[in-house]
Amino acid sequence: MAILVFVEDAGDELSQQAIAFGRSLAGDSDPLDAVRITNDGAGYAPAAWAHALAEVISERRPAAVVAPGSERGNEVLAHVAARLDLPMAAHCTSVALGDPAEVVRLRWGGSLLEEARIHGSPVLLTVAPHAIAADGVLDPAEIESVAASEEPADLLVRVSERVPSAVAGVSLADAEVVVSGGRGVGSAEGFVALEELASLLGGAVGCSRAVTSAGWRPHSDQVGQTGTKVSPELYIACGISGATQHLAGVKGAKKLLAINPDGEASIFASADYAVIGDLHEVVPAISAEIRKARGS
């Protein structure tokens, strides 16, 4: 039973996770095909990519098609599913093939798990980010390239231009350190201290949904289920209570330091390190200590 993996980009971590997931499905005996779509430098066109992928699927009839749980992975597979009128399960953490196939997938941004059955073949699924480690990477040479469709109807939606990010510095999604503030920061001005600490650590500033709703920070700073999902080495949560909506965005963080005056705040349940205290005192003290250590 062949497994087909759709690879968005050979070097991309979520694509590698999809390959690892596909490999675990295929085991040692079944063939594993990894496919990426090329379009000769023209902009990304989801329908064109999906059309090409759907043809590969129709041709090879794999038991399952696995795509990364990235924005494009979900999008391309959704197109494939619509085109082939097949069910699709997004953000799966495990699958047992069969008729029907049984999957476990994320709901509520990972706050809940769903056990579901997929009635259709092949099984279309995307892999929940970080559900599986990206080991056993394929040699890029083993990834097959397939040309995107060039039918005009498939190219109606196509990236015509990329506007680079105006913001200088580290992007929230890529930052090694994220200094994030919640309702406890109290005001837009309160973020000055967080910005200072982030800049000392070469990191980015994030915030909770309460903060963007209050208009203290732009939505682009929001970490959470409906904001940016981050994966820093250290996430510093300042005055954040720890709502499930927020925690859904920090699942990728390696370590979490929480600063909160309430020693029993629910954020501490997810924290590796805790400082109990008022962030307005603690954060400047950390910055001062860093400066002292650097002798400046």
Add this chain to the structure above:
Amino acid sequence: MNILACVKRVPLTGGRIVLTDDERAISTRHLGFTVSPHEECACEEAVRLVEQHGGSSTVLTLGPPEAEEQLRDMMAIGVERAIHLVSDGSESDPQATAAAIVSAVREQGFDLLMFGNESADAGNYQVAVRVAYALGLPVVTGVKAIAVLDGGAAVRCEQEVPGGRDVYTVPLPAVVTVKEGINLPRYPSVPGRLRAKRKPVESTVAGPVDARLEMVRLRLPSGAEKQTQVLGHGADAAPAVISVLAELGLV
């Protein structure tokens, strides 16, 4: 421009999630309901586009009778018309959801059909795409800015990607899924609330369909609580924090 925004009634979570006894839903004994955040932004965007370019806005939901509350919530922030595909409230899979929407809107001549990028609860990432294919319309997902071009002939959509924004220009009619951050939805005004209360809701019954993505049961992820190391209290904890930063190679 006639704009449709599709929304889903979901529980307003915040605290610890508790499941119902049959493990097929979240217990909502203590919870209110809302629409998914992305979808609330879709409605706000629809209202703003109509304010700028004329036309009319419509909100649609597939859900139990109680979902009328969410339709009225959206009318309270300015959506003019509401369509309710009344279900028995059980889980509707993405294909069934898309089919129900398609049959309700096929003849309505919407120029722009807006969805949330994914629902807050199920997060299937596909209903809008399926609707687009069924209607033969282009679809752009994950949109964080929309501009109407050529007097309503097309829209320019921006999608956030690592390092910047990808731009799509799509002829109308089209399907667009939006993400929170495209706008900051307004709070309903009291007159808006009262107007919404008096507006009609067009409702039709949506029959049950066999699910092809069939939810069996829900469960809570095993809560492997972390061992939390308390570094200290107040400003005195700063040196301990520095040690941790050093350990992690961050200073």
Add this chain to the structure above:
Amino acid sequence: MVIIGAGIVGNSVAYHLTRLGETDVTLIDKGPLPNPGGSTGHASNFIFPVDHSKEMTALTLESVRQYRDLGVFTQSGGIEIARGRERMQELTRRLASAKSWGIEPVSLLTPAEVKELVPYMNEQLILGGFHTPGAGVVDSLQAGTLMRERAIAAGMNVFANTEVLGVDVSGGRVRRLRTTRGDIEVDRVVIACGAWSPRIARMAGASIPLTPMVHQMIDIGPAPRFADTTGLIEYPIVRDMDTNMYERQEGTGLEIGSYAHRPITLDPDEIPSIEEAPLTPTELPFTQEDFDPQMEIALELMPEIVGDESVGVKYAINGVLSVTYDGMPLLGETPEVRGLWSAAAVWIKEGPGVGKTVAEQMVHGESEIDVYESNVARAYPCQKTSFHVKARASESFNKMYGIVHPSEQWESDRGVRVSPFYERERALGAVFYEAVGWERPQWYECNAALLEEYGDRVPRREAEWESRWWSAIINAEHLAMRDRAGLVDLTAFAIFDVSGPGALHALQRIALRQMDVPAGRVVYTPVLTPGGAFKADLTIMRLAEDRFRVVTGGAYGRSDMKWFADHLPDDGSASLSDQTSAWTTLGLWGPRAREILSAITGEDVSHGGLPFASCKRIEVGPLEVIASRISYVGDLGWELYVPMEQGARLWDIVYEAGAPHGLVPVGIGVYGTTGRLEKGYRAYGAELDGDYNVVEAGMAWGTVKPEDFIGRDAHRRHREEEPAAIMCTLTVDDHTSATGVKRYMMGGEPVLTRDGDVLVDRRGRRSYVTSAGAGPSIGKHILMAYLPPSEAVVGAPLAVEYMGERFPVTVAATDATPLFDPSNSRVRS
């Protein structure tokens, strides 16, 4: 000791306990600090000090004083607006209450004046407003935090996130708290858990009878009108009384709250846990459809703010608050478990005052503010049931801002306690009023014929307000009783026996008067607090050497019983047993009473055979009756006690024997008001409470008994000093109001000089009407009031403010001398 609950009440109790020198104090809460998630966290936090209840007003004023001291009070002023004529009349009553309780300045405003203070209001909708400049808004969370910090500085321990799992009780005392962080040995526990209080009490086998209820509120903003406000609160709070709503500006927003929606009660167990609650546990999801009508009302009243399309609804909740069956808090030690205290059903406006009061009670055994109406021990078992609490809380919810008549009757959960005479009374056309669950005839429609018989001698009333919940038949019954005889159902008495070898000693300790009297004597006695204030007044029959029967009013009977139980000797030599449901009482009074009683008993009931203030067992037909010769109506007669199940037979015998003598059934309208007022008899809860002492009440006759008793030292001191006020009886000279309609005071009104100046005694207490009612036999409307000594002169001309007008009154008695039968020849004949 441990205080459970770190809301405004718990923090305040904790602070005051440490202030009073308690060192071993621990505060715990299952939630986090500073906002553990109870009702304090979402309270609207505004305070209108004026209330018709003296006790509630005192708690509120004390709370405002403390909030001011803590620097968390913002004085914004407040306006209660009237949309209808009856509300305007009610506002004049509030004016009078403000004057009685010393809250000044207050004033009535015209619509234009209201508009000046609240420019965004549509003044076309209103007839006027009642302005309280001293009203304001507090930061209750901050107040709690400051008080907690002070208590911590004084050595208190605090454990947040610590939930109580169990309360161990043995030997009737609280011993141990079991919590999520281990056990705590305790000798005293204060339950200050707001809406959760019943749950904690139940763990100990006690009861705190309140129900959580939902109150809706929304915040809208930002309003352009408020864009330039510099202070947090710049406009007065508006209470839209007739619609049960309020609106108040804070910052750039307006908060709109309502008590107008359908009553929504919950069980304490239905409140979500902290973990499950999307906001805090007491901020429940908003139910829009319940609030829609209120939005329309607010929009109409404040169109500029509420009708602005740019002003959004930013926050909307169904907030949980605690409501009791009678609207008063639940304070004091629970009657079920020694050492287990309640400080519950308290709102922000009275929180710190309650904290101080409960702490004082715990440390001193009494409090500066007498809170007898809030005593948790007051409830009878049938009043503690969830059914009753929910029924009454639901009924009162929409009256939160209501115009509540002093005699207004409950509609829900009636007919719970009925006397053996009930069916007979019904047949006679009794109009039943409720007292602590009992159905008591207020008057009998069958006596309507007496109106004709007595004609012009029957005082009538003209105004609708005073005629409401009232009938002239009461006055006709009064005259018939004075002429012939009346039969009164007194089943609502609370009765308990104190017996055992130590009974006499115990009662000597509790009662002011000499209790070492021969068996068969009846003693009417005040019961004092350690400070010499009134705790109760009641009668005690010595039935035998070692057995006494205490008879007290139903209203505070349970509180009195707890006081007695608390002060029995520790050695078990005296015990108390409740007889309330075992005995019924029938009062027989009037000039023909002896003829009637003689006709049905062979015993000697002559003045010599059964003198005043004595009792004995007599046979009446097949019944053994205890006949007690005392009177609260000032006529010859007896209280006749029989076991409950024999009551009906007693009624029939007396009724039949009385017929030839013109005996009439007489309601509580006579017994509780007209009869006693003509005799100058004081009533607990009106003339007698913790604010006044025996000397001031004019009841310090005789010498002080040599035996020690509670309050003796203070009482002796009171006898030595000049009283600051003297209980006086006054009569109204002219009832004619400006419209020509005669008006009759009902109690609570301020007593003034003829020029309208308030009377204040040297302890700062205002003179107000403690009781008011007709005196049919003397042809005058009678008032009672404490007056400063300078005014306590027979014949002194004074005035009473009522419904916005002043009426001339004259002092008629300055001591216990009755206006009717001053020599007491009737009772002693």
